[in-house]
Amino acid sequence: MMKINESSEKYFILIGFSEYPQIEFILSLFVSGLYTMTLTGNAAIILVSILDSRLHTPMYFFLRNLSFLDMFLTTSIVPQMLVNMWGNSKISYLGCMAQLIVNFAFGSTECVLLAVMSIDRYVAVCMPLRYTTIMHPRICHILAAISWIWGFGNSLFQSSLAIALPLCGHHRVDHLLCELLFLIKLSCVDTRPTEAKMLVxxxxxxxxxxxxxxxxxxxxxxxxxxxxxxxGRWKAFGTCASHLMVVFLFYGTVMFMYLQTENNYSQNLGKALSILYSIVTPTMNPLIYTLRNKDVKRAIRKFILKN
Structure with a gap:
């Protein structure tokens, strides 16, 4: 059994798809490409929304937060995942715990931020004449701060429960990254009380x-x-369609991934969902917002022509 005070000397070996080297090589190229697109797309949204004065609105303030979250969510996972795929599958216990906490914190924050963005869309459509008054910059900053605090608080609570579990001696893990569900599977004790708290x-x-x-x-x-x-109906639909697409993509994956117990957890499905949740979804967000948003496309064209 692994004791907590010995954990700094321990490590995990993330097996991933090492049994299928050809699949792993192709997957590594796929992940590298999506990671590059994620960084480029989200950085572009952040940059143009700051430089273009017409995008200094609450909607784009929250979109900048979302892009920032997606960039760091993938960065907390992808580099280590690529290292694993390219031959060095060992990760230290402390490194694994850091990845688990940070990844879960950014994911939890995005859950809350998407809800905040829906409030912004509600005010924009249902109270257009009072929009600038209600969605004052100070209110926007408070709502963004609540998202970050709530997300990181949730991560620290659930991660502390998982880290407190005593682990068995084996350290080979059939996964691509460090996450809560696989850590629970390595425990040597009855995890049902901990799982119940995490589920709540x-x-x-x-x-x-x-x-x-x-x-x-x-x-x-x-x-x-x-x-x-x-x-007016088409304008309202255009205002909300991009956000709805992101919500369905993100929440559908997260709910399917985390609202299951250790006994019902499928390893192969977990790998696929981890790629979808941590890599594909953050890549799709900037594409969804730029392809459906004339203001963002116009700002990007203006920035490219200017430079």
């Missing part, structure tokens, strides 16, 4: 934001139905 924490971090999103879009849908102008 996951429900809290999901139910609150999901309820906010559903309520916001129910009000938006009611407002859109009452609109007499077809142009």
């Amino acid at each position: 924490a996951r429900l809290v971090i999901l139910i609150g934001p999901v309820s906010t999103i559903l309520t916001s879009y129910a009000c938006i849908a009611r407002a859109v139905v009452r609109m007499k102008s077809a142009e």
Whole structure:
């Protein structure tokens, strides 16, 4: 059994897809390409939304936060994942715990931030004349701060529960990265009490934001139905469509991945979902927002031509 005071000398070997070297090589190229796209796309959104004065609005303030989160979410995972795929699959216990905490913190923060963005869309569609008053910069900063504090608090709570579990002596892990569910599988004790606490924490971090999103879009849908102008309906739809696509992509993966117990956890499915959640989704976000957003595309064209 691995004791906590011995943990700094321990390590894990992340097996991943090492049994299939050809698949692992192709996957490493795929991951490298998506990681490059994630950094480039999100950095571009952050840059143009800062430089273009027409994008100094609450919507793009929250979008900058989302892009920042996606960049660091993938950076906390992908470099180590590529090192594992390219031959050095060993990671220290402390390095694994750091990856687990940081990755889970950014993911939890994004859960809350997407709910905050739905509130912004609700005010924009349902209260357009009072939008600038309600979504004051000070309010936006407070809502963003709540997202970060809530996300990191959730990560520290759940991670501390997992880290406190005594681990068995074996250190070969059939996974691509360090995450809570695989750490629980390595424990030598009954994990059901810990899993129950974690499930409650996951429900809290999901139910609150999901309820906010559903309520916001129910009000938006009611407002859109009452609109007499077809142009107004399309404008409202365009305002919300990008955010809805990101919400479905992110929450669908997260809920399927984390709302399951250790006994029902599928290893191969876990690997696939970890790639989707930590790499594919952050890559899709800038594409979704730029392809459907005329303001962002215009700002990017202006920046490219200017430079």
